[in-house]
Amino acid sequence: MxxxxxxxxxxxxxxxxxxxxxxxxxxxxxxxxxxxxxxxxxxxxxxxxxxxxxxxxxxxxxxxxxxxxxxxxxxxxxxxxxxxxxLMPSDARGRSLTQQWLMWQMAGFGPMHGQAHHFIRYAPEGQTYPVSRYRNEAVRLLNVLERRLETEAFLAGAAYSIADIATWPWVRAIRAIELSLDDYPAIKRWFEKIDERPGVRRGTExxxxxxxxxxxxxxxxxxxxxxxxxxxxxxxxxxxx
Ligand SMILES: N[C@@H](CCC(=O)N[C@@H](CS)C(=O)NCC(=O)O)C(=O)O
Missing domain, CATH: 3.40.30.10 (Glutaredoxin)
Known part of the structure; x- marks a missing residue:
């Protein structure tokens, strides 16, 4: 347990x-x-x-x-x-790619989107510099993800892995920082495919x-x-x- x-x-x-x-x-x-x-x-x-x-x-x-x-x-x-x-590939390259994208999520995508949420939603209004700094970072990281998913089905390659599990819930939250999946067709495709998984449905109940x-x-x-x-x-x- x-x-x-x-x-x-x-x-x-x-x-x-x-x-x-x-x-x-x-x-x-x-x-x-x-x-x-x-x-x-x-x-x-x-x-x-x-x-x-x-x-x-x-x-x-x-x-x-x-x-x-x-x-x-x-x-x-x-x-x-x-x-x-x-949910971790068994070959060395696949394992390393999973770890790379997991670290990218943990050190980049999550914290930068987290700061964007903070300054756009929670901080006292009118702070233009931090809002634009973190919105730019949030968008830049979405662009990185979009480029990756234009050529790969999932973050580590062909197989769904813990790197996708780490990133998906933060992508799910982008509308709260006034961004839209409609601007990221490859991410949208990936997002919807993962959204259909019964485990993902249960895990976000x-x-x-x-x-x-x-x-x-x-x-x-x-x-x-x-x-x-x-x-x-x-x-x-x-x-x-
Ligand atoms: N890097 C940590 C981040 C954890 C984190 O910041 N969690 C938020 C909730 S999602 C929290 O506990 N916030 C409480 C606080 O800010 O005091 C992780 O991925 O587990």
Whole structure:
């Protein structure tokens, strides 16, 4: 059994999709980030970085104590390895390509789109420089993805892999930063093919539609502090032991 510390965001959906694709028994433990559920010491003992998602494998392959994994990309690699290399090509080139595009998602596509969401949707209005900086990066990375998918069916080549699982939920969120799949025909084709997969359908059942529906969510002072301000900083300072 795997415990999934979960929020229905693009990073959370990577893990719920992977578990549904593999049909692995798991228990979702939902967090309300606006209420600051993730700022507790108990959660930072699971994820020292204090962010979601994280998993705790109650029955690791070595038969030892429960094992916690944080960072959504590391979780995808862990679950693939534990399940006989599922959704990871078996040849060396295919494996490397999967890792390259997974790192690209984790270090580039996800963080830059995340900052675009922050400045377009959450930051006080009127900050033209950060909005244009991150919108440009978000668009540049979509152009990189479009060029790749013009020549390959999936990110690592012919086979669907964890690199696609990592990228797909962030592409799903682009309309919230006022971008459209209609401008990216190759990405749109890839997106729709993956959207039809039963595992992807099941993994996104707990949706973020409510969040996406509102371009500029109104946060209370407390929620703002939990996500971006004093409460978040205070929690990162305190020791967990
Ligand atoms: N690189 C991390 C990013 C995790 C992350 O930023 N998660 C967001 C939710 S999608 C979060 O926990 N936000 C809480 C906060 O910003 O305080 C991963 O991929 O797991």
């Amino acid at each position: 795997i415990d999934v510390h979960f929020v229905p965001t693009p990073n959370g959906h990577k893990v719920s999709i992977m578990l549904a694709e593999l049909d692995v028994p798991h228990r979702l433990i939902p967090y309300d980030m606006l209420a600051g559920d993730h700022l507790t010491k108990a959660f930072r003992q699971i994820n020292p970085n204090g962010r979601l998602p994280a998993i705790v494998d109650q029955a690791p392959a070595d038969g030892g104590q429960p094992f916690a994994v944080f960072e959504s990309g590391a979780i995808l690699l862990y679950l693939s390895e534990k399940n006989d290399g599922a 707990i949706g973020n539609e409510r969040n996406l529906a509102s371009l500029r969510p109104q946060l209370s002072e407390e929620a703002w502090s939990n996500l971006f301000g004093e409460n978040m900083l205070k929690s990162s300072l305190s020791r967990t032991d």
